[in-house]
Amino acid sequence: MPDEAAARPNLLRALRETAVTALLAFGLFLPLIGFNTVQNIRNELVLETRWPLLFTFVAILAGLRFLYLVVVAPLMAERARAPSRPAALATLPTTLPSWTMPAVIGFILVYPLLAMLIAGPGAGKWIDNFGIQILIYVLLGWGLNIVVGLAGLLDLGYVAFYAIGAYTCALLGKQFDLSFWMLLPLAGILAAFWGVLLGFPVLRLRGDYLAVVTLAFGEIIRLVLINWKDVTQGSAGIGGLPRPTFFGLPFNASPDGFAARLGLEFSPLHRPLFLYYVVLAVVVLTAIVIGRLRRLPVGRAWEALREDEIACRSLGINTTNAKLAAFASGAFFGGLAGALFTARQGFISPESVNFSESALILAIVVLGGMGSTVGVAIAAVVIIGGTELLRELGFLKQIFGAEFDPAQYRMLLFGFAMVLIIAWKPRGFIGMREPSLVLKRRQVIDATLREEHG
Amino acid sequence: MSAPVPPILRVEHLTMRFGGLVAVHDLSFIAERGAITALIGPNGAGKTTVFNCITGFYKPSEGRIALQFGAEHLWNELDALTQSGKRGRVRRDGALYLLERMPDYLVSQRARVARTFQNIRLFPGMTVLENLIVAQHKTLMRASGWSVLGALGTRSYRNAEHAAIEKARYWLEQTGLTERADDPASQLPYGGQQRLEIARAMCTDPALLCLDEPAAGLNPSESAALSDFLRAIRRDHDVSMLLIEHDMSVVMEISDHVIVLDHGIKIADGTCEQVRNDPKVIAAYLGVEDEEVRAVEAEVGI
Numbered sequence: 233m234p235d236e237a238a239a240r241p242n243l244l245r246a247l248r249e250t251a252v253t254a255l256l257a258f259g260l261f262l263p264l265i266g267f268n269t270v271q272n273i274r275n276e277l278v279l280e281t282r283w284p285l286l287f288t289f290v291a292i293l294a295g296l297r298f299l300y301l302v303v304v305a306p307l308m309a310e311r312a313r314a315p316s317r318p319a320a321l322a323t324l325p326t327t328l329p330s331w332t333m334p335a336v337i338g339f340i341l342v343y344p345l346l347a348m349l350i351a352g353p354g355a356g357k358w359i360d361n362f363g364i365q366i367l368i369y370v371l372l373g374w375g376l377n378i379v380v381g382l383a384g385l386l387d388l389g390y391v392a393f394y395a396i397g398a399y400t401c402a403l404l405g406k407q408f409d410l411s412f413w414m415l416l417p418l419a420g421i422l423a424a425f426w427g428v429l430l431g432f433p434v435l436r437l438r439g440d441y442l443a444v445v446t447l448a449f450g451e452i453i454r455l456v457l458i459n460w461k462d463v464t465q466g467s468a469g470i471g472g473l474p475r476p477t478f479f480g481l482p483f484n485a486s487p488d489g490f491a492a493r494l495g496l497e498f499s500p501l502h503r504p505l506f507l508y509y510v511v512l513a514v515v516v517l518t519a520i521v522i523g524r525l526r527r528l529p530v531g532r533a534w535e536a537l538r539e540d541e542i543a544c545r546s547l548g549i550n551t552t553n554a555k556l557a558a559f560a561s562g563a564f565f566g567g568l569a570g571a572l573f574t575a576r577q578g579f580i581s582p583e584s585v586n587f588s589e590s591a592l593i594l595a596i597v598v599l600g601g602m603g604s605t606v607g608v609a610i611a612a613v614v615i616i617g618g619t620e621l622l623r624e625l626g627f628l629k630q631i632f633g634a635e636f637d638p639a640q641y642r643m644l645l646f647g648f649a650m651v652l653i654i655a656w657k658p659r660g661f662i663g664m665r666e667p668s669l670v671l672k673r674r675q676v677i678d679a680t681l682r683e684e685h686g
Numbered sequence: 687m688s689a690p691v692p693p694i695l696r697v698e699h700l701t702m703r704f705g706g707l708v709a710v711h712d713l714s715f716i717a718e719r720g721a722i723t724a725l726i727g728p729n730g731a732g733k734t735t736v737f738n739c740i741t742g743f744y745k746p747s748e749g750r751i752a753l754q755f756g757a758e759h760l761w762n763e764l765d766a767l768t769q770s771g772k773r774g775r776v777r778r779d780g781a782l783y784l785l786e787r788m789p790d791y792l793v794s795q796r797a798r799v800a801r802t803f804q805n806i807r808l809f810p811g812m813t814v815l816e817n818l819i820v821a822q823h824k825t826l827m828r829a830s831g832w833s834v835l836g837a838l839g840t841r842s843y844r845n846a847e848h849a850a851i852e853k854a855r856y857w858l859e860q861t862g863l864t865e866r867a868d869d870p871a872s873q874l875p876y877g878g879q880q881r882l883e884i885a886r887a888m889c890t891d892p893a894l895l896c897l898d899e900p901a902a903g904l905n906p907s908e909s910a911a912l913s914d915f916l917r918a919i920r921r922d923h924d925v926s927m928l929l930i931e932h933d934m935s936v937v938m939e940i941s942d943h944v945i946v947l948d949h950g951i952k953i954a955d956g957t958c959e960q961v962r963n964d965p966k967v968i969a970a971y972l973g974v975e976d977e978e979v980r981a982v983e984a985e986v987g988i
Binding site for chain 2: 524525529530532533535536539540543544545546547548549550551557665667668669670671672675677
């Protein structure tokens with residue numbers, strides 16, 4: 233076999249490169265990790281060395297490099313040599329077995345019950361932090377996906393609509409004592425109204441310019457919320473917000489509460505359980521509406537707008553209306569998500585609506601694959617679920633010692649994961665576009681075929 | 687032109703300035719109904735600028751661009767309409783529009799002017815079929831009750847969508863793209879993309895079709911096929927055409943009427959035969975003899 237003859241020099245080369253890597257890592261980490269400054273009892277700075285830690289880092293890096301050269305690189309070369317099918321015209325992925333979809337839906341439906349079975353009284357965290365929170369981000373991702381993924385309008389201030397939805401709920405709920413069920417659609421409608429208001433001045437802008445203006449809009453909303461203290465109570469936030477009731481029955485331990493009236497034993501889990509299904513219902517409804525919108529002329533106009541705005545206008549499409557419709561519908565779902573957020577927290581403050589939220593939602597859309605409903609949902613699960621899981625890394629203390637606080641490494645690990653995912657799938661999890669209608673044979677379109685027109 | 691055929695388009699004293707540059711100067715011409723009118727001229731003559739003025743992408747500095755379809759007597763209302771300051775008049779039997787007063791999308795939506803582009807502008811990531819469906823936006827939008835009825839999935843919208851697909855299917859057959867209906871538009875060969883762009887423009891149900899260099903980049907046999915295609919469109923559909931083209935074989939073969947522009951000024955206007963033999967046209971395309979230049983220079987005293 234010629235491969236065996238080639239393997240020996242390859243191994244030598246790998247060892248050599250590993251040594252180089254180790255040397256580089258040593259040089260780089262020596263000042264970064266090798267030394268540590270400590271204040272001693274007399275308030276003097278003392279230089280300490282941390283050789284074991286330094287060598288651990290160098291060894292890990294060298295090991296990874298060696299593994300890459302010996303295992304991963306040949307595999308990738310093998311794959312590159314194999315005849316690849318044309319990427320652009322891949323037929324629908326058939327690798328997933330047909331029961332995947334029902335299984336996933338079934339799992340989502342029974343998830344909170346499963347959590348209660350397994351975690352018992354501690355299930356609240358699993359239902360709330362994982363279940364409800366992820367679903368709210370799915371909703372946000374889908375809303376932004378209309379604006380960014382379908383219509384191709386880069387919006388960096390999307391969280392503003394989330395804020396408007398949440399504060400609509402909070403202020404109207406407190407002022408007029410409206411029930412949550414009234415507030416939910418109101419939050420969506422008001423957010424959509426603001427979406428149109430934002431839409432008007434930015435209609436002529438595209439790309440980077442639009443991004444900057446929407447970013448500013450997000451900040452304006454946040455700063456108004458902080459500084460308009462008479463109305464919004466500033467950074468203190470608004471608490472004690474109306475929680476959703478079960479057909480008028482509140483979830484509390486009172487004799488009029490849900491548990492007492494239904495003859496159940498009171499449990500703090502009832503509320504998150506109920507809320508989970510409420511949010512799930514809103515998410516399902518949203519999925520249906522967005523699926524319909526894509527197959528309507530307005531949805532096709534959005535995608536056409538993303539592809540070529542001038543061609544759109546030459547075909548008699550009012551691009552102004554199409555953009556406003558995109559902003560309004562995106563904002564509507566953002567507003568709904570904001571209302572559901574207040575239902576979950578019972579509290580809202582400007583802290584929850586800063587720029588990093590916008591960035592997070594945009595990351596979900598980009599990572600999921602712009603325009604892909606399923607992809608965005610997967611990305612929301614991965615990103616939000618992932619960051620929440622990173623809170624659960626207490627066991628790492630057993631490895632790295634009691635001083636190690638995994639929470640501090642959350643964002644670092646999160647960043648690493650993002651880089652890896654984007655390197656692996658540059659167009660997001662689902663970088664394929666499914667046509668909105670088909671004449672003969674259904675096939676998906678690789679996102680690389682889209683061109684950007686300024 | 688004292689032709690008995692009524693005009694579809696009447697361009698009067700059209701001037702377009704970009705800062706100090708006069709791209710089109712005092713241009714007047716008429717495009718006859720049901721005819722193919724060609725707009726030719728050397729590079730930079732201002733042909734595409736004229737197109738952009740007609741289709742509403744540019745607002746002309748001066749001049750009037752009137753388009754009329756349906757009953758001819760509406761032309762009599764042209765001056766009254768101009769005075770009124772409105773964009774157009776719509777009667778039960780036809781309509782008259784002043785295109786220079788309309789934004790680009792309304793020129794297509796109301797005045798039924800469709801266009802193609804010099805550098806093809808398809809929706810590259812959408813399928814061939816979707817390209818043809820997007821072009822039927824106006825009809826489908828109305829049928830979907832501005833999305834409300836469509837979102838509810840009413841039968842009337844589904845019927846309208848079905849009709850739109852049938853129309854697309856007709857154009858797929860006409861362009862020979864039926865087999866590739868579900869492929870992304872960017873995957874088509876160049877000639878296919880060009881035919882698709884024309885078919886997409888035809889899907890808007892235009893009264894006037896403006897084609898900007900449809901034969902650019904085609905070989906002679908493809909050019910001949912394009913001529914046949916354009917003639918078939920005119921035969922089977924009630925549409926007039928305005929054509930910018932450099933390929934003289936196409937122009938001379940299909941045009942009923944040729945207008946020659948040079949440096950933004952009309953230098954000739956007539957049938958193919960008349961234009962072909964016009965010394966000014968020959969001079970514009972081929973340049974003039976040195977002696978002639980010297981003679982003119984002597985005359986003006988340089």
